[in-house]
Amino acid sequence: MKRLNTLMIFLAIVTLIPLSAFSQEVMTTGGRRMPYVWIDKDTHHEIRRLTRREGNSRSFYFHNNPFIMGENGKGDRMVFYGQDKFGWQIFTVNLSTFEIVKLTEDPFPKSGEIVGRKSHDIYFQERDSIFSVNADTRKITLIYVLPHGSFASITCLNSDETLLGGISTPMVEGFPFGHRSFRRPNFEQIFQIERKRPHTIFTINLKTHELTNVYTHTAWLNHLQFSPTDPSLMLFCHEGIWQDVNRIWTINIDTKKARLMYKRTMPMEIAGHEWFSPDGQTVWFDLQQPRGVTFYVGGMNVKTNKLTKYRLTRNEWSVHYTISPDEKLFAGDGGDTNSVAHAKDGKWIYLFTPEGNHLKAERLVNMKYDNYHLEPNVHFSPDGKWIIFRANFEGFESVYEVKVEKS
Structure with a gap:
């Protein structure tokens, strides 16, 4: 009888343990087809594949919001692009x-990559035509047809969802349309061409x-973003060879006054891959003083011009950084040996905690099987408990999330 009671207690305890606790294998990440859920053996953090479908899938660029919030923190969705027989299409995935x-x-x-947080409308462009598709009703609406004679693209939506923002340049006969590759050997040549043509920021x-x-x-105007809180404030960059430009600018669309946010202070200094904090008060960016030598995440307050700098090591440098919804943590997507830091061991997804004047790094995902041609572009989930990224370490492109808390 005593044995029977012990067995019954054991079975009762087992039934309370989630099934996932038994199914999560501790594995090397990548280099083969992975299960939907596993524990990275090098970091002991749980990883889940979000885009559980056939074909390639890609999450958004690091500063573009991909999230549609559910009610009471439940049913949050993420917008992503997925490939099918017709090409790249727009999808949503429920994060729960x-x-x-x-x-x-x-x-x-x-x-x-434009998502209306309130309307749940997703804006996209096909040739010269701008459309929206509603994530709830799936209704597609033609918004605007861009005028002929220019190359124009929309990139952002303001915080009250009244204006789309974009950049246009005049088309020039014989100009290499569709040239926009950001990898050498073409970049310097493109820079010399682009800096001689007028570029215009516009709203619709x-x-x-x-x-x-x-x-x-x-x-060469690029990386146009609206503030997440101020509907009249835009962030943009002077694209080009970073050590040759003062890159980071804002503009008030009411006064049309442009303002340099960060001026380089030494030869070969670079500052870029800028983004707004969730409260819209700070512009954060990758800061190197000088390029490829000393690495920081820098932040400039949009009202006070106060500069904040957090130092990182060479291996911790990341192509892109982001900040958590509560603005207490940062994340980075690492970099390969061909990146500007030339890190020998930099292919990791990182979690960063500010400590004084530096960032304390924790490795979350070993990305050694990712070729970084598809840069991971990290996002924090809306609840801040996961970091979402894209990768090709299984041999195809997909979107994953890694748990911030160690398993």
Whole structure:
């Protein structure tokens, strides 16, 4: 009888343990097909594949919001691009159930990573036409047809969801349309061409459908973003060879006044891959003083111009950084040996905790089987408990999340 009671107690305890606790293998990440869930043997953090579908899938660029919030913190969704027989389409994935919903299905190439947090409208571009698709109803609406004679693209939506923002350049006969590769050996040549052409920041009013030119400059304008809290404030960069430009700028679309956010202070200094903090008060960026030697995450307060710097080691340098929703933690996507840091052991997804004037690093995912041609581009999940990234370490492109808390 005593043995029977002991057995019954054991079985009762076992039934309370989630099934996932028994199914999560401790494994080397990548180099073969992985299960949907596993524990990285080098970091002991849980990794889950979010895009559980056939074909390649890609999450958004690091500073573009991909999330649609559910009610009461439940049912959050992430927008992503997935490849099918027609090309790249727009999908959502439920971050709790992993349910995937396909929102578009046509053969035309798409661009744009723009999500309305309130409306749940997702904005994208096909050639000269701008559309929205609603994540709830799947209804597709034509928003605007861009004028002929220029190469124009939309990139962002302001915080009250009244304006789309984009950049246009005039088309020049014989100009290599579609040249925009950011990898050498073409980049320096492209830079010399682009810096001689006028670039214009514009907005499209979603109610009146009016296009307004905000700012024109012969610098190569790029990386256009709206503030997440101020509907009139934009962040953009002077693209190019980073050590040759003062890259990071803001502009108020009401006053049309542009402002340099960070001025280089020494030869070969670089500052870039800029993004807004969630509260819109700080512009964060990769800062190297000088390039490839000393590494920081820098932040400039948009009101006070106060500079904050957190130092990292060479191996901890990342192509892209991001900050958690509560602004207490950072994450980075590491870099391969060909990146600017030339790190010997830099292919990791990192979690960073500010400590004084430096960042304390924790490795979350070993990315040794990722070739970094597809840069991971990290995002914190809306609840801050996971870091989402894209990778090709299984031999195809997919989107994953790693748990911030160690298993």
